[in-house]
Amino acid sequence: MNSDLVTSLGLDLSSGTFTLPAWVAGVAAVLFVIVLLVAILRTSLSDLTGAVLRLGVLAVVVVGAWLWFDHTTESRRAEERRALDARALALTARALETGSPLACLDAVVGDNVEGACERSVFASPEAVAAAASYIEARMALLSEGHDFAARRDPSYDAVLASLRRAIEDDRFGLAAQVLASRDGCTAETCDFFALVNEPARLRANLKDGTYDTLVARYAASWPLRPRAPAALSSAPPAGGSP
Known part of the structure; x- marks a missing residue:
C-alpha cells in the first residue's frame, strides 16, 4: 500500500x-x-x-x-510524551548525583574544569562504563524523541534542542564510540547523523578514535584489580606419613 x-x-x-x-x-x-x-x-x-x-x-x-x-x-500522544519526559528527568537526576562525573558530559565548562572532568570520566573502567551507558541512554532518548516529534507532536523537537547539542559536542568521544560499537558507524556514513544538526564533531571523533586515545592515556593509572587468592590444595604432600 x-x-x-x-x-x-x-x-x-x-x-x-x-x-x-x-x-x-x-x-x-x-x-x-x-x-x-x-x-x-x-x-x-x-x-x-x-x-x-x-x-x-x-x-x-x-x-x-x-x-x-x-x-x-x-x-496516547500525552502518555508517550510523559514517558519521554520521565526518562529525561531520570537521566538528569542520575547526572546530578553527588560525586558523579556525568554532569561533565552536559555542561559547558572552561579549560581548567574540562581537564578535571576528563580525569573524572576516565578515572577507572567503571567510570568509563557508566559514562558510556549514560551517553547511550541519552542517544536513545534523542532518537525516540525525534520519532515522537515527527509522528505526533512537532513542538517536541524544541524540547530536544539541549540534548541534541550535548550529543553533537560529543565531549571525550563517547557518543562516537557508541555509534561505532553499537551501529557500526564510520565517519563517512551513519544513520544517526540525521538526528543532529551538526555532525562534524561526531565525524571527527569517529575518524580520530578520540575515545580510544583517551582510554589509552588513562588506563595506565587505573587501580589494579586485586588478584583472587590461589586455591589451597587439600592433597597431602608427596611422601608424607599417613
Whole structure:
C-alpha cells in the first residue's frame, strides 16, 4: 500500500493509531448535507420525518466515533510524551548525583574544569562504563524523541534542542564510540547523523578514535584489580606419613 496514501488517510502504521483527517471530516459533512437534501426533495412529509431521524442518528454515531478516535489519539500522544519526559528527568537526576562525573558530559565548562572532568570520566573502567551507558541512554532518548516529534507532536523537537547539542559536542568521544560499537558507524556514513544538526564533531571523533586515545592515556593509572587468592590444595604432600 502506498505510504503517502496511508498517511493522508490518518493511519499511523508504526503506532497502530488512526486520526481522522480534517479533509475526511469535511467530505463526510458535505455528503451528509447532500443526502439530506436529496431526502427532502424525494420524500413526502411523513417519510421525510423518519429519514431525518435516521440521518440524525447516523450523524450522532459518526461524530461520536470521530470524537472517540480523536480522544484516543490525544491520550496516547500525552502518555508517550510523559514517558519521554520521565526518562529525561531520570537521566538528569542520575547526572546530578553527588560525586558523579556525568554532569561533565552536559555542561559547558572552561579549560581548567574540562581537564578535571576528563580525569573524572576516565578515572577507572567503571567510570568509563557508566559514562558510556549514560551517553547511550541519552542517544536513545534523542532518537525516540525525534520519532515522537515527527509522528505526533512537532513542538517536541524544541524540547530536544539541549540534548541534541550535548550529543553533537560529543565531549571525550563517547557518543562516537557508541555509534561505532553499537551501529557500526564510520565517519563517512551513519544513520544517526540525521538526528543532529551538526555532525562534524561526531565525524571527527569517529575518524580520530578520540575515545580510544583517551582510554589509552588513562588506563595506565587505573587501580589494579586485586588478584583472587590461589586455591589451597587439600592433597597431602608427596611422601608424607599417613
